[in-house]
Amino acid sequence: xxxxxxxxxxxxxxxxxxxxxxxxxxxxxxxxxxxxxxxxxxxxxxxxxxxxxxxxxxxxxxxxxxxxxxxxxxxxxxxxxxxxxxxxxxxxxxxxxxxxxxxxxxxxxxxxxxxxxxxxxxxxxxxxxxxxxxxxxxxxxxxxxxxxxxxxxxxxxxxxxxxxxxxxxxxxxxxxxxxxxxxxxxxxxxxxxxxxxxxxxxxxxx
Amino acid sequence: xxxxxxxxxxxxxxxxxxxxxxxxxxxxxxxxxxxxxxxxxxxxxxxxxxxxxxxxxxxxxxxxxxxxxxxxxxxxxxxxxxxxxxxxxxxxxxxxxxxxxxxxxxxxxxxxxxxxxxxxxxxxxxxxxxxxxxxxxxxxxxxxxxxxxxxxxxxxxxxxxxxxxxxxxxxxxxxxxxxxxxxxxxxxxxxxxxxxxxxxxxxxxxxxxxxxxxxxxxxxxxxxxxxxxxxxxxxxxxxxxxxxxxxxxxxxxx
Numbered sequence: 001x002x003x004x005x006x007x008x009x010x011x012x013x014x015x016x017x018x019x020x021x022x023x024x025x026x027x028x029x030x031x032x033x034x035x036x037x038x039x040x041x042x043x044x045x046x047x048x049x050x051x052x053x054x055x056x057x058x059x060x061x062x063x064x065x066x067x068x069x070x071x072x073x074x075x076x077x078x079x080x081x082x083x084x085x086x087x088x089x090x091x092x093x094x095x096x097x098x099x100x101x102x103x104x105x106x107x108x109x110x111x112x113x114x115x116x117x118x119x120x121x122x123x124x125x126x127x128x129x130x131x132x133x134x135x136x137x138x139x140x141x142x143x144x145x146x147x148x149x150x151x152x153x154x155x156x157x158x159x160x161x162x163x164x165x166x167x168x169x170x171x172x173x174x175x176x177x178x179x180x181x182x183x184x185x186x187x188x189x190x191x192x193x194x195x196x197x198x199x200x201x202x203x204x205x206x
Numbered sequence: 207x208x209x210x211x212x213x214x215x216x217x218x219x220x221x222x223x224x225x226x227x228x229x230x231x232x233x234x235x236x237x238x239x240x241x242x243x244x245x246x247x248x249x250x251x252x253x254x255x256x257x258x259x260x261x262x263x264x265x266x267x268x269x270x271x272x273x274x275x276x277x278x279x280x281x282x283x284x285x286x287x288x289x290x291x292x293x294x295x296x297x298x299x300x301x302x303x304x305x306x307x308x309x310x311x312x313x314x315x316x317x318x319x320x321x322x323x324x325x326x327x328x329x330x331x332x333x334x335x336x337x338x339x340x341x342x343x344x345x346x347x348x349x350x351x352x353x354x355x356x357x358x359x360x361x362x363x364x365x366x367x368x369x370x371x372x373x374x375x376x377x378x379x380x381x382x383x384x385x386x387x388x389x390x391x392x393x394x395x396x397x398x399x400x401x402x403x404x405x406x407x408x409x410x411x412x413x414x415x416x417x418x419x420x421x422x423x424x425x426x427x428x429x430x431x432x433x434x435x436x437x438x439x440x441x442x443x444x445x446x447x448x449x450x451x452x453x454x455x456x457x458x459x460x
Binding site: 067071072076093097 | 248
């Protein structure tokens with residue numbers, strides 16, 4: 001794989017991360033990160049939708065009339081989201097129940113429109129696919145980190161399994177109820193951005 | 207071809223919409239049966255929850271078959287109108303509650319827990335933002351609540367949505383829907399308050415409208431079963447339960 005393609009695929013994991021560098025898709029990062037499982041499912045769903053909508057728009061890019069291109073993008077994204085929702089409802093009903101509202105919100109996830117406008121309209125299908133996968137994974141990575149801290153500190157569990165031993169609770173340890181609330185997701189994202197910027201000095205604004 | 211002409215744009219949009227609509231219709235059609243099955247299994251697991259059985263969805267169908275020994279439809283006089291279990295299971299409560307109580311068809315699910323019969327009654331009502339529903343199970347004395355479970359469509363998380371928590375639902379166990387042979391339903395009251403002539407549970411703080419919705423739903427749905435429940439109370443087969451009732455009456459008289 002050429003260095004450019006590697007950059008397309010792996011760049012969004014760190015230097016071009018959609019959540020902590022481009023600050024896209026923040027609302028869903030707050031909504032589904034109280035536990036790891038919905039965060040993972042949301043990440044996978046967004047990855048699938050962004051990759052395939054990128055490919056479809058990239059294939060159509062030379063035919064799309066520029067005056068209705070946003071509408072075309074929205075129709076493609078909405079159709080894919082509905083298909084993902086239908087499949088989840090048929091094969092992962094519990095997850096569907098947890099995510100029900102947020103699946104619909106994928107349509108308005110800024111990462112999708114951002115990648116379609118910025119990348120897929122100007123690049124070939126394979127590059128666009130890699131870009132979609134990369135951005136989806138970058139988004140998933142942040143969601144998983146946030147959900148890890150929120151579930152561990154808020155519920156004392158990971159993926160629903162209790163991690164913090166009972167002896168801690170007996171000794172007076174308490175789950176932090178604030179971690180379950182959406183504001184803490186924002187604060188955790190802020191901390192991740194802080195750590196990330198202090199490692200990557202070139203990202204710091206002067 | 208001029209891609210910015212009106213004709214091109216118009217044709218492009220039309221073709222795109224037709225293709226997308228066809229694709230979505232195909233997906234919906236091919237997954238419909240599986241989705242319907244999931245909804246049914248979810249309902250079974252909710253019914254099981256009302257008799258304190260928490261089973262994962264994958265096992266709900268089997269556990270339901272073991273636990274629910276019969277289900278049937280009755281009318282407001284307490285007479286059985288249909289013995290068809292499938293019909294009783296599939297009955298759409300959201301339509302039934304709109305009818306006057308006398309015309310409703312009322313499902314009853316009988317569960318056998320440790321050799322004891324429990325009668326499960328479905329509930330359906332309105333919360334703050336949308337419908338709320340649930341199942342309440344009564345002991346064979348037709349008076350004592352064994353357990354209850356509630357679900358909702360879109361109540362506020364952290365406030366009204368708290369009706370789905372064990373903390374709220376566990377309060378219902380052991381409460382009585384009849385007081386001195388009179389149907390009284392259950393009250394959902396601000397924590398610490400007591401109702402006259404009525405058993406009460408604590409409402410959700412901050413979820414006043416939803417809590418009131420639960421109270422209204424309990425009264426509305428249970429009152430239609432009054433004749434049926436009185437029939438259960440009169441039945442001589444449940445001696446132990448009757449004794450309990452007498453004891454309570456004695457307490458009241460004191």
